[in-house]
Amino acid sequence: MPTYRVYYASREPKDGALRADPRRAYTAMSSDYFSETEWEEEVEARNSEEALEAFFGEHIKDRSEVMLVDEDGEARPLEGLEDYDWGRTYIWMEDGKLMEYQGLDEATPGKVTCPLCEGAGEVDEEVAEEFLEEYGEGEDGIDADVQG
Numbered sequence: 107m108p109t110y111r112v113y114y115a116s117r118e119p120k121d122g123a124l125r126a127d128p129r130r131a132y133t134a135m136s137s138d139y140f141s142e143t144e145w146e147e148e149v150e151a152r153n154s155e156e157a158l159e160a161f162f163g164e165h166i167k168d169r170s171e172v173m174l175v176d177e178d179g180e181a182r183p184l185e186g187l188e189d190y191d192w193g194r195t196y197i198w199m200e201d202g203k204l205m206e207y208q209g210l211d212e213a214t215p216g217k218v219t220c221p222l223c224e225g226a227g228e229v230d231e232e233v234a235e236e237f238l239e240e241y242g243e244g245e246d247g248i249d250a251d252v253q254g
Contacts, residue, residue, distance in 0.1 A: 107150045109213040110157035115144045116203040148213060157210060158190035165200055172198045 118141045147164075151157035166172055173181040174188075175195040190196070196207040 107152060110149050110151060110154060110210050111146050111213045112149055112157065112161045112210045113144070113146050113208045115142050115206050115208060116200070117142050117206065118203050144208075154192040154210060154212075155189055158192060158207075161207075161210075162190065162196075162198075165205070166198055172196050 147161060149157045149160045151160050162169070162172060169184055169187075173183055173196065175181050175197060181197055192210050198205050
């Protein structure tokens with residue numbers, strides 16, 4: 107069964123009132139959020155739609171907690187049993203934080219996300235471990251000077 111890498115971010119808005127309303131928080135997020143943490147998780151599934159179902163199954167109680175962000179940047183509840191679409195943006199609240207699904211890729215067996223290119227590619231796990239041992243990873247990412 108294929109493995110998918112799901113990318114998402116958590117954002118904490120400055121205004122506590124925004125925490126309870128993901129629509130308001132998402133609309134205000136472009137200028138008002140104060141921290142962002144990017145995450146990725148691996149999910150095994152037969153296809154991208156099942157990968158998203160499995161991913162959201164680990165992060166929400168039911169589909170009513172997820173909102174779809176439309177082309178105009180407006181968040182709306184999912185309608186009925188509307189399928190997840192890996193190419194769309196979804197938001198939800200988790201542990202008081204606004205979460206945003208940002209995409210997914212099918213993972214290559216034996217590979218991990220490249221620590222140098224911040225998710226833009228894959229490398230062998232051993233190569234990533236060697237790199238992190240040599241250069242480390244600071245609060246703001248990799249602490250390496252890798253000029254060519």
